[in-house]
Amino acid sequence: MYKNEDFIKELLKCVRCGKCRAVCPEINLEEFQEESSPRGRIRMAYGLITKKIPPTQILIDKIYSCFYCGICQITCPSGVMTSDLILKTREYLYDLGLSPNKVNNLLETIIKTKNIYGLDQEDRLDWAFDVEDIIENKINKKADIGLFIGCTASYKGSLAIQPESIVKILDHLNIDFTLLGEKEMCCGNPYFLGGGAINDKIREIVLGNIENFAKLKIKKLITACPGCYRIIKTIYPIIYGKELPFEVYHVTQYFDDLINKNVLKLKKSIDLKLTYQDPCELARHCGIFEQPRNIFEKIPGLKFFELTPNKDNAVCCGGGGLVKLTFPDIVDKQLKVKFNQISECNDKLDGIITACPSCQDNLQYGNTLLKENLKVIDICDLILRAIK
């Protein structure tokens, strides 16, 4: 989070070479418009902040149509933190009251209801219908391991398989854990993606999450959502003002570690040909590429095929950056690109693995949109299948 002066200096680092233009998924969707390129967005941000141009509707739309996939940022030869600067520009627009209404509503909802859907916090455990017996004595109990479920997997029935699988795996391994249940609040990621700045309201939510887990004396916090992971890992310590009282892991890191320690044994053969969608916030933004692949390698029978490109250069599914909320038509276009890429991977592919509820949700939606029948498999579900 920069001050305005620092913000301008960061924007000025851009030498407009256009490397980002060559990799940005959106510029292809928008027929190469300069204003749809990361370079164009940085340029507009500079013009806006320095009052050289007004916040036109096109400018606002372009700043809010970025997937936050981060490929521009890791490609930039000048070290410009392009994606983060675009978020900072959203913050600027939000402060001016110029962000899209849908975004404003989301941010208000998060603050008001502590989740992204505006639903009752009491319903946060709806996902756990099938594992009630396992978790009933674990909610808000002291344990070494804390689970952060995240809003998407908590409330969206189609994604319940992810937290369910985690719980079943931990239960299978006799690893004690805890979760916050109704007390879990939005991690804050969508708030920041929408342009919300660190303020007292979001601080209260973030500190609430930290303190609730701290009271339970957890040593490790595990989350399956890359967005939650990124924010808890990188922004929470800033808001908390010191090191968090627990370590933060994405579930792929945690299970990979358990496999390496021979605690988690993957014995059951899964005779499927699968590929993997690198979630942008997990892979490019947090550098977690290898752990999921290590897991696939250990699953007997599984034939793994890489998408081309992958890892650092992976193609975003379109599910990030709140674009699904603001410009769903752009997400639809990106899903076509994604499904084409998947179809070129291997014609006998049985499905795609994800390690992100947003990717899973979006790819499942892609099936409906494109009348496809792609199996979308959550990585935790896959692990569970390999042990049971």
Next chain:
Amino acid sequence: MDKDELYKNIIKLIDKKYVSIDEAVLYCYACDVSNIEHPPDIVVRPNSVDEIVKIVKFAFDNKIPVTPRGGGTGAAGGAVPIKGGILLDLTRMNRIINIMIKDLQVTVEPGLVHSELNKILEEYGFRFPVKPGSSEMCTIGGMIANNASGMNAVKYGSTGDYILKLEVVLPDGSVTTFGSHSIKDVSGYDLIRVFVGSEGTLGIITKATLKIMPIPDVIGVLVAVFSDLKDAGNTVISTFQSRVIPSAIEILDKSSIIAINKYSPELHLPLAEAILLFEFDGYLDCIKKEIEIIENVCKLNNAIKIDKTLDNEKRTQLWAARSLVGAASNMVREGYSRVYIGEDIAVPLSKIPDVLLKLRELSVKYDFPIITFGHISVGNLHPAITIRKYEPDDWNKVMKLNDEIHKLAIEFQGTLTAEHGIGLARAKYLKLYTPATLEVMKYIKNSFDPKNIMNPGKMGLEE
């Protein structure tokens, strides 16, 4: 004509989805890589020759400036609409029209990105061999308009060497073609060469037939480290005297080595006066022989360390340093970032060591980090000057440095620009140093474009 009226007229000619007078959009199209800026009055994004013809005829009738633009990767303000008017973004016209492998040629539209063309040609075992650093972003039209080249110019020349046929829309809206599908063609004046490097001042390139070349079988690399700049310079001269033509010879001078070591310490580049990177391509036996010869040449010229490989992975590692220079230049001094000023001079090969030393002196004199690297095989240096862009004083100072660098190039019998073009950034130097050339250029410009609507204000043509 005001913007609103212009808009009303243009959307009668082209779908309004591809026309914009939004201030933010105009601001995006107001610049290239250089520090030159001016917004157009309108951005128009045609998708066919017919649309271009309609727009240009309208502009001609109403005397409205038209500035064509490709990937916006120019470094001299060539595609900056300095007099406003219509900015023609040609990136939607990116089709490959015909691949004629047996005839060694391909016909493309101007908005096609260079690397995209080569991805397609690779399937046939061919390529368009000129390779600018901006290959992934720059368009074929822009390459022709600037006569772009790159690291392998020593063996493969510049874009202009590969143009067989051009279709252009002239300033009055008429469409004409120059050249043929014959690889050799001296039927009349070489009007293709008039358009090559004309930077959009004579008309709009709408189609180009390019000569293509087979992809070499193997690529080899040799890296040599020198403790004396003059030894590095002499090595290049000796290379050609040994009757070897590498596909590239690049130099990293001490400033680049320091910058790269700051940016990527894991590369552990030796803190030497200069590093030369050689690339060879062709059949294996031939390359092995060439590497052997050049290794001896380097040794005879006092190289203190030599590394070589035919392995692709190791080649990438050895070239890693070269690919990082641009990024590294921003890291040398906190708060200083690269400006494209005085960044493309070229001098005779024998003068390179002296020019490099002069650039070091200028860096000290102006107190700006200057990170120098370049295509030494053709005498082309890219001094990357870094300044505090937010400090007006730095901009004043760097403009004086700009004058000194170009003067230096001329004093050493060189040129203002080897591959980036004149645009507006170097226009004043063209008048200063080559006034006779400029007079002939004005005559040609006036013949093609008597109303001066095509990219006006560029190349010193109005001075």
